[in-house]
Amino acid sequence: MKKLKKIGPSTVFSYVFLTVLAIVCVFPLLWLLVSAFKSSNEMLANPTAFLPKDWTWENFKTVLFTLKFTVNIKNSVIVALWTTVIATFISCLAAYGIIRFFPKLGNIMTRILITTYMFPSIMLVIPYAVVMKTLGLTNTRVGLVLVYMSFSVPYAVWMLVGFFKTVPIGIEEAARIDGANRLMVFTKIVLPLVRPGIVSTAIYVFINAWNEFLYALLLVSSSDKTTLSVAVKTLEGADILNWGSMMAASAIVVLPSIFFFCLIQNKLAGGLADGAVK
């Protein structure tokens, strides 16, 4: 009884605050989804009604088939997948290398990563455009994947260093004594141990590549090569635009992102505390 009284007001405030916060956080997602299923007449006639009277797939059909979003979905998947595979591979090697062979570099590395994090992408994109033109990679998915390494690799290395740190060096030494070489130790012993960490890093890289906008906008110009985010943005200029189709298109971008995010949301917390502060 006494205890209840004591924790009363602050707990009540917490619940109220969090409930309001949760509603504000979730409302746009719900509104996006219900709008995607409304016919345009219904949307304009009754702007504040929440649920659609008649659920319709019309908006999705328009987006996918009339506006050829299937092509952009394919592009986004290809670019994001290749980015994930290559960046994760490079970063695993680097993170392990830093932990085992360059332990003193750890702190310097954190500084370098923070420094590169400061580079505005709008600054980087100009030299990228110039180099891409020279190499003939403008308007290609290969070019885009290459450029995506610039933000994927530093971040993935940072995340992975935190995970590789947890592998006890004793296990590796035991395997070395048994005659395994460095590469075998890495592939057969270390990698399986940090697999959960690698998976969440890979998912994070995928989400970021899937969501990327600026480079895709400026380095890829033809609509059959461009990614989803840019395609949604160009929808705005289309004559047949109605907000229902726009929300259907946005739903196609947002749902995979939220799905993958939920898979790794436990891993994201605290990563900052372990990885960055010493």
Added chain:
Amino acid sequence: MKQPDRLSGRTYRTRRIDVTRWIFVAPAMAVVICLLIYPLCSTVLYSFTNKTMIKDTFKIVGLKNYIDILKDESFYKAFGNTLKWTVGSVLGQVLVGFTGAICLNQVKNAWAKSTFRILCIIPWAFPAIATAMVWKWILNGIYGFLPTMLVDLGITEQMLQFFSDKNLVMPTLMGINIWFGAPLIMVNVYAALQTIPQDQYEAAQIDGASKFQSFRHITVPHIRTVVGLLIVLRTVWVFNNFDIIYMITGGGPAGASTTMPIFIYDTGWTGRLVGKASAASIMLLIFLVILTVLYFKVINHWEKEDR
């Protein structure tokens, strides 16, 4: 016993490890050098030239681009907007996220805790394009949910024009950015709160400390390094953010929401003046570096105090 063998064995091994260890880090180093250091260097170079997007040839013009920018009124406006946008967004994100984390820490029911957490994390998972489009729709000046709702409830007489009213546009954008960024702060601060040993609070309570005192002397010192670092990362991110503003307003109306990245985009891509855009990027970067160094001075000072 087998001294010579062991010795030679060791030298052999060290030499081989020397090579393999570089193989591990080489690809990542190549990425950093080719995709981050090289572009930085060429931006510095371009900033001293009259390079444009159209021609491949260019010549050195010295400090002309920098002087042009410093004479350009729209630069000062963009810089001012960037400061407003950054300070407003980061403060709001920290305030909301921090309060959210403290509240989440108060919730004892495990089911409620994880439900709140999952729900509040959703904005973080929003791609910029979806954030932009859904808010454009919610705040649409003709059919938008919120303006219509405000009129229906009698709070405003006319439909608010969140994106075309030049006094409303920046606060609106900041609000959207706070919505997007607060979850990240909340989750990380909450994680930091979990690292505080509970017995310290109990000890403080026995000594008769008030709730505020234990917050001030136990909670704050424990989490301020993480919060400080979060603020650094968020500041840099918000400062450089191009996507949200570009997609929602494109810098309008009449430059009212043009921040530095949008200014650089307008100069370099729309205006095709690569030299001038590069100079502006370098100035932006220098400002950020100074700011970050100052931040880290403070954080390092805290870390020393903690020890």
